[in-house]
Amino acid sequence: MTSVTMTVNGKQVSADIAPNTLLVQFIRDNLRLTGTHVGCDTSQCGACTVHVDGDSIKACTMLAVQADGADVTTIEGLAKNGELHPMQAAFREHHGLQCGFCTPGMIMSAVDLVKRNPNPSEETIRTELEGNICRCTGYHNIVKSVKAASENMGG
Amino acid sequence: MSVENGIGASVRRKEDQRFITGNGHYLDDMNRAGQAYGYFLRSPHAFAKISNIDLSAAKAAPGVVEIFTGADMAADGIGGLICGWGITSKDGTPHKAPPHNSMAVDAVRHVGDQVAFVIAETLQQAKDATELIEVDYETLTPVTNIAKALASGAPQIHEEAPGNLCYDWELGDKAAVDAAFSGAAHVSKIDLINNRLSPNPMEPRAALGEFDAGSGELTLYTTSQNPHVARLIMSAFLGIAPENKLRVVAPDVGGGFGSKIFVYAEETTTIWAAKKINRPVKWTADRSEAFLTDAHGRDHVTHAELATDNDGKILAFRVSTQANMGAYLSTFASAVPTYLYGTLLSGQYKIPSIYVEVQAGFTNTTPVDAYRGAGRPEATYVVERMMDTAARDLGMDPTEFRLKNFIQPDAYPYETPVIMTYDSGDYPLSMNSAKEMIDYDGFAARKAQSEANGKLRGIGTAAYIEACGIAPSAAVGSLGAGVGLWESAEVRFNPTGSVTVFTGSHSHGQGHETTFAQIISDKLGVPIESVEVVHGDTSKVPFGMGTYGSRSLAVGGSAIVKAVDKIVEKSKKIAAHLMEASVEDIEHEHGVFSVAGTDKKLTMGEIAFAAYVPHNYPADLEPGMAENAFYDPLNFTFPAGTHIAEVEIDPATGDVEIVDWVASDDFGNIINPMIVDGQVHGGVAQGVGQALLEGVIYDDESGQLLTGSYMDYCMPRADNLPNFRVSTTNTPCPSNPLGVKGCGEAGAIAAPAALMNAIVNAIGKDIDMPATSEKVWRAINSN
Secondary structure: EEEEEEOOEEEEEEEEEEOOHHHHHHHHHHHOOOOOOOOOOOOOOOOEEEEEOOOOOOOOEEHHHHHHEEEEHHHHHHOOOOOOOHHHHHHOOOOOOOOOOOOHHHHHHHHHHHOOOOOOOOOHHHHEEEHOOOOOOOOOOHHHHHHHHHOOOOO | OOOOOOOOOOOOOOHHHHHOOOOOEEEHHHOOOOOOOEEEEEOOOEEEEEEEEEEEHHOOOEEEEEEEEEEHHHHOOOOOOOOOEEEEEEOOOOOHHHOOOOOOOOOOOOOOEEEEEEEEEEEHHHHHHHOOOEEEEEEEEOOHOOOHHHHOOOOOOOOOOOEEEEEEEEOHHHHHHHHHHHOOOOOEEEEEEEEEOOOOOOOOOOEEEEEEOEEEEEEEEEEEOHHHHHHHHHHHHHHOOOOOHHEEEEOOOOOOOOOOOOOOHHHHHHHHHHHOOOOOOOEEOOOHHHHHOOEEEEEEEEEEEEEEEEOEEEEEEEEEEEEEEEEOOOHHHHHHHHHHHHHHHHOOOOOEEEEEEEEEEOOOOEOOOOOOOOOOOHHHHHHHHHHHHHHHHHHHHHHHHHHHHOOOOOOOOOEEEOEEOOOOOHHHHHHHHHHHHHHHHHHHHHHHHHHHOOHHHHHHHHEEEEEEEOOHHHHHOOOOHHHHHHOOEEEEEOOOOOEEEEEOOOOOOHHHHHHHHHHHHHHOOOOOHHEEEEEOOOOOOOOOOOOOOOOOOHHHHOOOOOOHHHHHHHHHHHHHHOOOOOHHEEEEEEOEEEEEEOEEEEHHHEEEEEEEHHOOOOOOOOOOOOEEEEEEOOOOOEOEEEEEEEEEOOOOEEEEEEEEEEEEEEEEEEOOOHHHHHHHHHHHHHHHHHHHHHHEEOOOOOOEEEEOOOOOOOOOOOHHOOOOEEEEOOOOOOOOOEEEEOOOOOOHHHHHHHHHHHHHHOOOOOOOOOOOOOHHHHHHHOO
């Protein structure tokens, strides 16, 4: 067992874990933050995307011990004081989700993409979301949601 | 008077708040105190006999609680998995349904077949112990291709199915078709392969079984589209527990597309094992297991011929198909290439005679069953590729050829030669509006522009029809269905005026919590935030047949309307009593009950309160305000429409770019246009996936699955797809009270034919799906 400490959604957490524990397992199993999902086993689908020190990463590709000391944000930490993040609000407003399973990862990726591309074109949005698979929406309304959110995020 | 958030409004979804904040409850998010973890040992071979399974080292491994095999289940009297739809062959014999054990007893028949179930304190311990199981396999030569499996001399997969034949089925008048062909001026022919697909809902299947030794009740939490059907099959056929002692709960389910209809080995084994060890057991598929074991879709080989006269009128249609069932017959597999396929081969066209024959067979592959569209995409693909081929042979524009042969809007009810009675539609309207949207007449100029830029340009049409809301029960029963296909609902007012609606439909992305609430808001004037829709729990919902075949609104929604009608009828009696009027004088609109010709009125909320606090109440009326209804449809519904795709192809690379996509769909009346548009987008994306990217591939010799992960199976990504321009026309469905037809599968049904017709139009050669850039390049450069 090995000890890790990190800040998750603004709260410091510590635990003794097996060294091969993935960050996504730590988040889901140890912290019981189950909004971060696992949809594949080859780091392709992006359902497990979270922010580590402000950058989006697939939490299935990182060991929890690699996030020791990091500042982690999951989907549960995105809304502030009960107010939805503009990206969350845009997904609801523009029907950017259906079954909802890919949605947390999609939103976390989208927040990061708008941070790096404040006024993204449709092409940029589609290219940037290549690492997040959605089987329900055909991406049409996801692209619309991200575009709308980027306009509301002061980009 | 219209109602806020009522029928026809694009109400933002009620369910979204929990999903966008990470507060959904999917199966793998759930855990139970004392829970153990299950993991399956799966066959590494496509076809092998098992002579011995040695569990001794595995049982001694750290953390192992118990290990079960197929022999243990058989010894406990647990039956095999079943197929719920019986098909009769041409010669009158029933289809062959060989034994399908949840875990192998003496042989494995596809890579991934279950061999043993290891239960341990942690998932890692279960996985580690699985590696210590020693199985003695005697490998046999497998066959994965359906044409090869049905050929003479093929390996024999089940002794119960000689020649690997499941059934040899036919529909239509063969003699009339043969006569029409012998006198026809033109005969067009086409050979098609409908590629095998992996459904890939983003949430993998999972199960959590729990046993209460005190009550003897078993609870299975599972990723199901139809929990009551799962309970029925597990109880009646497998003998897991009596129905009254078995509860099946499907919480938030992350997509289904058909693959979560079926009763699978893993869920069945998990709930049985939980009782055996008297501890909760959880099993969650990883994506590799999903590829190996979620029922696949399609996999047809078809030859079709169309007879036409000199005037371009269709005389007769002849279709011969081989359908791959996989290693075992899945829950509804037999119905997909027969009554969900052959019956739709008239398409939108007036065809005097049609004959179809389908040979279904077994192979050493994952079982194949219903996947979004189920039989209807296969039918549309055959019909619409055939129409383009015939138009080309006749030198006609493909849309003009279609328009010339459409069933006309005044022809309903229209009986096809393949036992369907179409009830409504306006096919010329859908086609003409799609043509206008894409500026069909301007295509030649756009093609010239592309050619000037060194690109090939093509346009392709698909005029599809589907039969949804499979029904009526008596009719499908006569065709072999083992179940009724009605739906149930309860509308329950609470004394404070809020409403709980219980539906037997199941939402796994469709937005029922919003759409069904809109119906209640509209009809009973209840604010949408005061309506709660409950589904997916056999202990809460009276009964249900679940969600598939685009049936939720047409059948489940109609059941809700029937319950609402009973609420209104009872409320009128209470209103008449309270307002001292006769029941005949009570008028009702959107939850307001008034006395005709007066200003006296009461709201639904006031009446519901009076029903629960019946101090001043009709003497002969029961208190309470909750009504149940079952609805059995009178007919299928027939959504139809036209999709047109336009593509540009780079001849140097074979890369296909979709430059435009238009859809004009007739779904009858629409409750929530935003949700309907979203369903079409998603359906088209899956159809584009089938046509351009996706395909399950098995190694011909070893039978190994070569497309077992997202590294190898190409899912559509955001940058593979365009925006879709969708629109609707509306001929209301005459057979249900909402006038709705269903929209969930339309895109997946229309898209493959439209896109492949566009590609064939661009390159001038026939090719099969998926039209990968390599395949397109090779076709362009072939002689």
